Amino acid sequence: MSAKIDPNTLSNLEQVTTERLHLDLEVDFENKLLKGSVTLCHVVLQDNVDKVVLDTMTLDIYKAWLVNQHGGETAQDKTELQFKCGKVHHIYGTPLEIELDRKYQKGEKLSIQIAYKTTEKSVALQFLTPEQTSGKKYPFLFTQCQSIYARSMMPCQDSPSIKIAYTGDIKVAKPFTALMSALQTGSEDVDGGENRVFHFEQKIKIPSYLVVVACGVLERHELGPRTAVWSEPDLIEACAYEFADLEKTVSVAEEILTEYEWGRYDLLVLPPAFPYGGMENPCLTFVTPTMIAGDRSLVDLINHELAHSWSGNLVTARSWEHFWLNEGWTTFFEREITGALSGRDTSQLLSVLGLESLGEDVRRMGEKNELTRMVPTLEEVDPDDAFSSVPYERGHNFLYYLMTIFGKDVWSKFLKAYIREFRGRSIDTNDFKGFLYSYMETTLGHDEAREKLDKVDWNGWLYTPGMPPVENKFDMAPQRAAILLAEKWISADNNGNGTDFSQFTKQELEQLSTQQKLVVIKTLRAHNHDRSTKFSHQMLDAMDGLYSMSYAKNYEIRAAFLYLALECGYKKVFDAAVDVVSSQGRMKFTRPIYRLLYQNDQKLAVDTFLKLEKTYHPICSRMVKKDLNLD
Ligand SMILES: CC/C=C\C/C=C\C[C@@H](O)/C=C/C=C/C=C\[C@@H](O)CCCC(=O)O
Numbered sequence: 001m002s003a004k005i006d007p008n009t010l011s012n013l014e015q016v017t018t019e020r021l022h023l024d025l026e027v028d029f030e031n032k033l034l035k036g037s038v039t040l041c042h043v044v045l046q047d048n049v050d051k052v053v054l055d056t057m058t059l060d061i062y063k064a065w066l067v068n069q070h071g072g073e074t075a076q077d078k079t080e081l082q083f084k085c086g087k088v089h090h091i092y093g094t095p096l097e098i099e100l101d102r103k104y105q106k107g108e109k110l111s112i113q114i115a116y117k118t119t120e121k122s123v124a125l126q127f128l129t130p131e132q133t134s135g136k137k138y139p140f141l142f143t144q145c146q147s148i149y150a151r152s153m154m155p156c157q158d159s160p161s162i163k164i165a166y167t168g169d170i171k172v173a174k175p176f177t178a179l180m181s182a183l184q185t186g187s188e189d190v191d192g193g194e195n196r197v198f199h200f201e202q203k204i205k206i207p208s209y210l211v212v213v214a215c216g217v218l219e220r221h222e223l224g225p226r227t228a229v230w231s232e233p234d235l236i237e238a239c240a241y242e243f244a245d246l247e248k249t250v251s252v253a254e255e256i257l258t259e260y261e262w263g264r265y266d267l268l269v270l271p272p273a274f275p276y277g278g279m280e281n282p283c284l285t286f287v288t289p290t291m292i293a294g295d296r297s298l299v300d301l302i303n304h305e306l307a308h309s310w311s312g313n314l315v316t317a318r319s320w321e322h323f324w325l326n327e328g329w330t331t332f333f334e335r336e337i338t339g340a341l342s343g344r345d346t347s348q349l350l351s352v353l354g355l356e357s358l359g360e361d362v363r364r365m366g367e368k369n370e371l372t373r374m375v376p377t378l379e380e381v382d383p384d385d386a387f388s389s390v391p392y393e394r395g396h397n398f399l400y401y402l403m404t405i406f407g408k409d410v411w412s413k414f415l416k417a418y419i420r421e422f423r424g425r426s427i428d429t430n431d432f433k434g435f436l437y438s439y440m441e442t443t444l445g446h447d448e449a450r451e452k453l454d455k456v457d458w459n460g461w462l463y464t465p466g467m468p469p470v471e472n473k474f475d476m477a478p479q480r481a482a483i484l485l486a487e488k489w490i491s492a493d494n495n496g497n498g499t500d501f502s503q504f505t506k507q508e509l510e511q512l513s514t515q516q517k518l519v520v521i522k523t524l525r526a527h528n529h530d531r532s533t534k535f536s537h538q539m540l541d542a543m544d545g546l547y548s549m550s551y552a553k554n555y556e557i558r559a560a561f562l563y564l565a566l567e568c569g570y571k572k573v574f575d576a577a578v579d580v581v582s583s584q585g586r587m588k589f590t591r592p593i594y595r596l597l598y599q600n601d602q603k604l605a606v607d608t609f610l611k612l613e614k615t616y617h618p619i620c621s622r623m624v625k626k627d628l629n630l631d
């Protein structure tokens with residue numbers, strides 16, 4: 001962990017802090033950009049401050065003004081300020097240095113308005129062509145700012161240590177709808193009815209990476225008093241079915257955690273190029289369409305995104321080095337919510353699968369790799385390069401382990417107290433640890449609390465690379481049927497020699513839950529890793545013939561089977577693998593498929609990527625390029 005508050009920002013956040021901002025933007029589909037202005041209201045933290053330095057990345061900055069009255073909009077309220085763009089940092093962008101009209105003293109407030117536009121290089125924005133949408137008629141725009149890309153959407157202090165309230169006015173052509181991570185406060189036609197301006201307000205202070213804009217031709221389906229789903233019109237029915245239980249999920253989460261504070265919890269189902277499973281934008285979670293399995297079997301992803309309304313969005317990690325506080329807690333809460341809604345078996349299975357993916361990532365990254373630490377040092381590191389299942393699954397395992405030490409009752413009360421203590425703030429790992437100590441000392445008494453806390457290997461869990469120092473014992477019972485089926489395949493395969501597979505039936509698999517099906521494949525893959533002989537192609541043929549996995553509607557199952565088949569060099573699935581990377585751009589599936597295709601057939605992997613590169617989100621393109629050694 002570095003000494004700086006946040007090593008991934010170039011802003012002078014020790015001198016000034018942003019309290020709120022206003023975005024006034026127009027969506028320009030023709031030129032693929034956002035244009036307008038941002039107004040940032042700052043408080044000065046030190047004496048004699050004469051400049052404000054903001055993060056920017058690939059933005060065109062036109063003008064900066066001091067706004068003499070907060071919210072004043074007429075020209076006479078503004079004084080033009082001089083600014084210059086500093087030296088470009090190859091990861092963190094360009095510092096925008098704005099010279100103030102005088103020296104400001106601690107406690108003074110000042111508002112700065114900046115006129116700017118984004119450019120084609122702005123990583124936060126993905127403009128989709130009509131062909132990339134389901135309706136094929138209109139383009140689509142969404143932004144994705146986590147981790148350091150809010151600076152490519154607007155000049156700002158782009159650090160999760162800074163929390164801001166915001167308002168937004170977004171102008172779009174009709175019939176487009178604009179959405180933001182905020183409550184909509186109104187809209188009206190402008191420009192003789194040609195365009196429409198949508199107004200938004202987010203009163204709760206959030207970090208810059210949670211400010212987003214989306215714009216498309218959209219339909220809304222009401223799910224409950226606080227919940228709705230948005231999607232392209234032709235998908236709305238399927239979405240309404242998949243998320244029918246959303247309102248109940250919010251209520252269940254409130255019982256486990258604290259009151260839901262954000263007013264609304266809506267979902268926006270994006271086109272398939274969206275690079276993540278979900279993104280927890282406040283009031284409006286973004287969701288990949290690859291989770292619409294048609295049978296609600298992948299909704300644990302929503303439990304995860306909803307849980308971020310508490311961990312991440314209300315209590316925020318101070319810098320990306322403490323990302324586990326967002327993701328570890330969220331994964332823990334997600335599984336509590338899943339347990340309450342779908343039963344303990346499912347949540348235990350998810351933990352088993354999670355631990356498996358942690359093992360896979362640690363193997364891939366190397367167990368001495370510093371980035372496998374729960375609290376890595378990210379000075380001069382691109383947070384995207386640090387991203388893995390470590391903060392999620394190691395974080396979850398740490399919190400689960402602490403729960404086993406204190407017992408479920410005490411732990412359930414602690415997590416509510418933790419949210420109440422830190423809501424609205426950005427914190428680091430030491431804040432968490434300090435509060436845990438003081439809470440447990442008050443609750444259990446000094447001696448008992450110390451005895452329990454002192455046996456935790458803090459250094460091993462937080463700062464040592466590799467797998468966690470303690471392996472939690474998750475319940476094996478829910479896996480049993482799946483493991484038996486996997487073992488039956490293993491034995492029928494007869495060490496890669498293949499035999500008669502007619503003993504298998506479709507029903508054997510169909511009676512398992514999605515998570516159990518994933519355990520079947522996980523067990524086969526683990527068996528594969530542990531030996532030099534791979535499964536016979538005859539066996540993979542039989543499996544796919546019976547279960548139709550290489551084109552399964554459920555993307556998790558489809559991808560998992562393709563990983564297994566590609567690890568066995570089974571060429572017959574190449575077309576299905578190419579179809580996965582052509583039909584969606586979620587990195588979770590796209591990156592491993594490309595990596596495995598590359599191992600099988602370099603030319604096929606590279607040619608496929610070069611053909612599709614422009615259709616992927618800029619982050620996805622960049623990461624796959626690295627994976628295929630093309631950068
Ligand atoms: C120690 C790691 C430090 C920083 C990483 C922070 C951000 C990484 C950046 O690349 C953004 C990640 C966004 C993730 C959004 C959603 C995930 O939960 C999705 C997980 C994969 C999936 O389901 O598709």
Ligand SMILES: [Zn+2]
Nearest residue numbers: 304308327330
């Ligand atoms: Zn998350």
